[in-house]
Amino acid sequence: MSPFTGSAAPTPDWRHLRVETTDGVATVTLARPDRLNALTFEAYADLRDLLAELSRRRSVRALVLAGEGRGFCSGGDVDEIIGATLSMDTATLLDFNRMTGQVVRAVRECPFPVIAALHGVAAGAGAVLALAADFRVADPSARFAFLFTRVGLSGGDMGAAYLLPRVVGLGHATRLLMLGEPVGAPEAERIGLISELTEEGRADEAAQALARRLADGPALAHAQTKALLTAELDMPLAAAVELDASTQALLMTGEDYAEFHAAFTEKRPPKWQGR
Numbered sequence: 487m488s489p490f491t492g493s494a495a496p497t498p499d500w501r502h503l504r505v506e507t508t509d510g511v512a513t514v515t516l517a518r519p520d521r522l523n524a525l526t527f528e529a530y531a532d533l534r535d536l537l538a539e540l541s542r543r544r545s546v547r548a549l550v551l552a553g554e555g556r557g558f559c560s561g562g563d564v565d566e567i568i569g570a571t572l573s574m575d576t577a578t579l580l581d582f583n584r585m586t587g588q589v590v591r592a593v594r595e596c597p598f599p600v601i602a603a604l605h606g607v608a609a610g611a612g613a614v615l616a617l618a619a620d621f622r623v624a625d626p627s628a629r630f631a632f633l634f635t636r637v638g639l640s641g642g643d644m645g646a647a648y649l650l651p652r653v654v655g656l657g658h659a660t661r662l663l664m665l666g667e668p669v670g671a672p673e674a675e676r677i678g679l680i681s682e683l684t685e686e687g688r689a690d691e692a693a694q695a696l697a698r699r700l701a702d703g704p705a706l707a708h709a710q711t712k713a714l715l716t717a718e719l720d721m722p723l724a725a726a727v728e729l730d731a732s733t734q735a736l737l738m739t740g741e742d743y744a745e746f747h748a749a750f751t752e753k754r755p756p757k758w759q760g761r
Contacts, residue, residue: 489542496539502529503536504554510547510701511694512540519555524563525611527570530586537592547701547708547760549596550693551619552603553612561610561633568637583643586611590645593618594716597709599700603693604628604680609668614644617653620712621681621696624671625689630679631668641666652719654678704742705760 504515514536516523540546553559562568571579593600593615602608602616604624609631616622616630632650634643641647641663650659654677662669674680684692700708710733718726737743741761749756 489544491542496543497535500532500536502526502532505536507546510545510705511697512546512549513694513697514549514551516551516553516559519553521563522557522560522607523553523555523612524560524566526563526566527582527585530589530611533589534585534592537589537596540598541592541596544760547598547705548697549598549600550603550690550697551593551600551615552690552693553606555606557606557612558602558604558608558628559612559615560607561612586644590614590618590649595713597712598705599697599708599712601693601697601700603690605687605689607631609633611644614646614649617646617649617679621693622679623682623684623689623693623696624674624680625684625686626671627686628671628674628680628689629668630662630674631666632663633666635664636666702758704756704758706740706742707737710737 502517504513504517506513506515514533516525516529518524518529540549571582574582599621600619601621601623602619604616604622605627607629608616610633613630613632632641632643632646634641634646646663647659650663653659654662658677661667669677669679671680671683675683682692682696714726714729714733717729721729741759742756745758746756
């Protein structure tokens with residue numbers, strides 16, 4: 487994502503999200519606890535636009551996506567979205583579905599690691615948001631449910647049919663997307679859907695600790711690693727190793743690479759600059 491901006495100033499307040507940034511770590515909290523953080527049209531759009539803004543800030547080096555209250559996110563709001571979509575024409579429905587996909591693309595394409603801090607339910611769109619993150623840190627109460635077929639829609643919503651097989655394999659992905667049955671934290675960890683399983687109530691704390699570790703590390707190396715992981719998912723090997731070679735050659739001209747050598751020689755920790 488290009489850091490160059492136009493004349494518009496950064497958005498100071500987000501109506502549907504709580505956003506805090508401290509020393510390179512942005513924490514974005516879904517904040518509708520009375521509705522289990524169900525997403526509205528405006529919340530989707532805010533997430534899309536916020537991630538684009540944060541991606542242009544070189545100061546953000548890691549992001550934690552969390553949910554307030556009893557769960558992470560129960561998906562799209564049944565009353566505000568499903569009810570409204572019943573009266574939309576096809577063109578408007580396509581615009582809406584493209585927007586939800588843009589949110590997932592923004593999570594995958596932003597130049598910093600995204601950590602989903604999970605407790606309670608991550609259902610429907612909430613499960614896909616967690617799936618799109620680079621890390622999923624969850625406590626034992628977490629449960630995933632890809633509920634799209636339960637409402638008569640394809641399980642391949644918001645890129646789920648692309649991402650989930652690449653995380654858990656085709657067999658598990660078929661079961662989860664076709665049947666829409668909930669998967670608790672122990673099974674989610676077993677099949678690779680959870681990156682780290684914490685003690686009860688410790689997911690937010692562990693996610694912040696991981697974000698701090700990432701933010702204090704070589705940010706440019708992290709950004710390029712994430713970009714390669716996404717770009718190479720469906721590349722042939724020859725193209726992938728050529729892209730790896732080009733990326734490494736560029737990073738070898740960077741300040742962080744030289745700083746590692748200086749720190750190693752002087753027997754001290756590196757002072758990463760993200761350049």
